[in-house]
Amino acid sequence: MSKYQEPKNIKNITVIGGGIIGSSWAALFSAYGKDVKISEPCSETRNTLLERIKKAQKSIKILNNVNLKNKGKIIICKSLNEAIHKTDFVQESAPDKSEIKKHIFKDLDLNLHRNIPVASSTSSLLITPLQKYCKTAERFFTGHPYNPPSLMPLVEISGGEKTDELLLEWASSFYSLLGKYPVKLNKEIIGHIAGRLSAALWQEAVHLVSEGIADVESVDAAMVNGPGLRSAAMGPHLTYHLAGGQGGMQYYISHLGKSQEKRWSSLGKPKLDQTTSNMIINGVKEAAKNRPIKNLEEERDLAIIKILKSKQVSNKTKK
Amino acid sequence: MSKYQEPKNIKNITVIGGGIIGSSWAALFSAYGKDVKISEPCSETRNTLLERIKKAQKSIKILNNVNLKNKGKIIICKSLNEAIHKTDFVQESAPDKSEIKKHIFKDLDLNLHRNIPVASSTSSLLITPLQKYCKTAERFFTGHPYNPPSLMPLVEISGGEKTDELLLEWASSFYSLLGKYPVKLNKEIIGHIAGRLSAALWQEAVHLVSEGIADVESVDAAMVNGPGLRSAAMGPHLTYHLAGGQGGMQYYISHLGKSQEKRWSSLGKPKLDQTTSNMIINGVKEAAKNRPIKNLEEERDLAIIKILKSKQVSNKTKK
Numbered sequence: 001m002s003k004y005q006e007p008k009n010i011k012n013i014t015v016i017g018g019g020i021i022g023s024s025w026a027a028l029f030s031a032y033g034k035d036v037k038i039s040e041p042c043s044e045t046r047n048t049l050l051e052r053i054k055k056a057q058k059s060i061k062i063l064n065n066v067n068l069k070n071k072g073k074i075i076i077c078k079s080l081n082e083a084i085h086k087t088d089f090v091q092e093s094a095p096d097k098s099e100i101k102k103h104i105f106k107d108l109d110l111n112l113h114r115n116i117p118v119a120s121s122t123s124s125l126l127i128t129p130l131q132k133y134c135k136t137a138e139r140f141f142t143g144h145p146y147n148p149p150s151l152m153p154l155v156e157i158s159g160g161e162k163t164d165e166l167l168l169e170w171a172s173s174f175y176s177l178l179g180k181y182p183v184k185l186n187k188e189i190i191g192h193i194a195g196r197l198s199a200a201l202w203q204e205a206v207h208l209v210s211e212g213i214a215d216v217e218s219v220d221a222a223m224v225n226g227p228g229l230r231s232a233a234m235g236p237h238l239t240y241h242l243a244g245g246q247g248g249m250q251y252y253i254s255h256l257g258k259s260q261e262k263r264w265s266s267l268g269k270p271k272l273d274q275t276t277s278n279m280i281i282n283g284v285k286e287a288a289k290n291r292p293i294k295n296l297e298e299e300r301d302l303a304i305i306k307i308l309k310s311k312q313v314s315n316k317t318k319k
Numbered sequence: 320m321s322k323y324q325e326p327k328n329i330k331n332i333t334v335i336g337g338g339i340i341g342s343s344w345a346a347l348f349s350a351y352g353k354d355v356k357i358s359e360p361c362s363e364t365r366n367t368l369l370e371r372i373k374k375a376q377k378s379i380k381i382l383n384n385v386n387l388k389n390k391g392k393i394i395i396c397k398s399l400n401e402a403i404h405k406t407d408f409v410q411e412s413a414p415d416k417s418e419i420k421k422h423i424f425k426d427l428d429l430n431l432h433r434n435i436p437v438a439s440s441t442s443s444l445l446i447t448p449l450q451k452y453c454k455t456a457e458r459f460f461t462g463h464p465y466n467p468p469s470l471m472p473l474v475e476i477s478g479g480e481k482t483d484e485l486l487l488e489w490a491s492s493f494y495s496l497l498g499k500y501p502v503k504l505n506k507e508i509i510g511h512i513a514g515r516l517s518a519a520l521w522q523e524a525v526h527l528v529s530e531g532i533a534d535v536e537s538v539d540a541a542m543v544n545g546p547g548l549r550s551a552a553m554g555p556h557l558t559y560h561l562a563g564g565q566g567g568m569q570y571y572i573s574h575l576g577k578s579q580e581k582r583w584s585s586l587g588k589p590k591l592d593q594t595t596s597n598m599i600i601n602g603v604k605e606a607a608k609n610r611p612i613k614n615l616e617e618e619r620d621l622a623i624i625k626i627l628k629s630k631q632v633s634n635k636t637k638k
Contacts, residue, residue: 146545186533193532200586201520203586213508214504219554220556223513223516228551229471230622232551235539235541237535253599272580277572300553308548
């Protein structure tokens with residue numbers, strides 16, 4: 001038998017950090033009936049926390065067409081030690097700085113029973129270097145959500161060198177029960193999968209602007225009205241499989257592989273120097289057409305809900 | 320007054336090439352009431368052409384919720400000269416090889432009145448080198464659709480060195496009248512915008528597989544359940560604008576610009592050598608789970624229709 005509690009029996013969850021990611025995780029966990037303790041040292045952030053959680057839960061309601069009658073309790077704590085009392089699972093979502101994470105990992109290592117799994121939401125750090133400070137290293141892993149975690153299905157799971165492999169399987173089951181789509185990496189890498197794909201995309205997007213090929217708004221419009229429309233249905237590999245026509249990827253690589261390599265070598269290597277940064281900052285300002293960040297976020301979340309709903313219908317149709 | 324016919328008065332359209340792109344363009348033009356002559360030298364391709372056009376028109380019907388009662392006539396021709404008789408506009412969609420395009424451009428240069436605009440669907444060639452063979456160079460430009468053109472809104476418009484700038488404006492109006500979303504490039508570049516963004520994305524996707532970070536199916540799943548869900552609503556630049564929180568792009572670049580540059584420099588430069596090619600080909604085979612290309616294409620088109628429909632609703636709600 002596994003030394004970890006059965007995923008379906010997890011009832012009490014600790015979220016460390018009440019920022020954008022932590023509050024959204026808390027909203028999700030509570031919506032799925034878990035009791036959540038969330039620790040946040042900054043009083044200003046604590047003051048807006050419940051409001052932000054409620055807003056995220058509104059989106060979850062709309063997405064899933066449910067009334068969330070059996071929401072779990074949410075308790076906001078000042079200290080980490082208060083928040084981990086009698087917890088079954090920890091989702092660490094503190095600021096993404098190694099000094100901060102180091103202190104938290106050390107604290108959990110000392111004060112939390114070693115069979116309690118600890119997931120880190122880190123998007124730009126690795127677990128291996130942080131495990132050096134922990135005697136209970138095996139229960140620390142990456143459970144990286146995609147923003148906003150309340151809505152986005154993706155959770156990227158990976159372990160450091162000392163992470164228990166069984167725990168990664170456990171994590172996949174756990175997140176699946178919360179309606180998430182877990183993707184397990186064979187080894188950890190900075191940026192995981194989605195962050196690296198996004199960085200690759202933006203790199204060329206910046207290059208096209210810096211070379212004067214098109215402005216920020218046009219580059220974004222090309223994505224949104226072109227490849228972006230398929231990206232919710234089909235990943236990059238399957239996309240190129242279809243680009244090979246009836247012969248699929250085999251045909252594509254043998255007939256167009258060389259020209260694709262040439263295309264790759266022609267992609268840009270921009271720098272975010274003063275000139276390019278100004279082009280991007282001003283271009284985004286124009287493209288945003290005076291919509292404040294808050295409105296853009298709302299528009300994005302509404303669009304994501306609609307796209308996710310359209311996929312729910314497709315999946316039902318398929319069955 | 321412009322020497323080109325008013326976009327709304329264009330009635331007769333020639334499509335050169337009856338392949339995947341040409342047949343889909345023909346379906347669109349005819350659905351919008353234009354009479355279409357389509358030239359295709361290969362009898363085998365001609366034999367399946369009408370069937371493919373009808374299938375594409377079925378999707379257009381579903382997407383727009385209309386009955387297409389006023390479809391334009393479609394005439395299939397063996398020769399180019401037959402197809403350009405009394406035409407108002409040419410959409411060249413022949414195989415993407417410079418030798419083939421050169422011959423077609425020369426032919427059109429000699430035999431088609433110089434005020435008739437010629438758009439090329441080329442995805443990997445430039446107009447400038449082809450203009451060298453033409454006395455009427457100014458009326459040739461790129462009007463690159465995104466596959467399938469019958470459904471996808473994007474048309475990328477760019478000119479060669481000798482292209483009439485006014486013609487590019489004309490083209491924007493023309494494609495807009497067909498429900499397309501034209502994006503004009505300031506200067507032409509191989510792969511235009513969307514093809515280059517897709518190449519950048521796939522390059523890192525191949526890298527992650529070749530390094531053993533994750534398999535083909537997992538990489539695709541990370542996209543589809545993560546960043547891919549926002550890509551139909553928000554391009555790469557606006558996405559990073561939101562990643563900067565309330566401070567937007569300005570905050571993002573000043574606080575995270577350096578780490579993003581570091582991320583960029585860590586992105587992979589894979590080669591499609593035998594080992595990597597096999598990993599990708601076999602991985603795609605597994606991910607496709609025995610679904611033939613035809614089924615995958617149908618699934619993709621259905622998903623695109625659903626996503627486009629969800630966007631139609633969003634746009635209506637906004638008004």
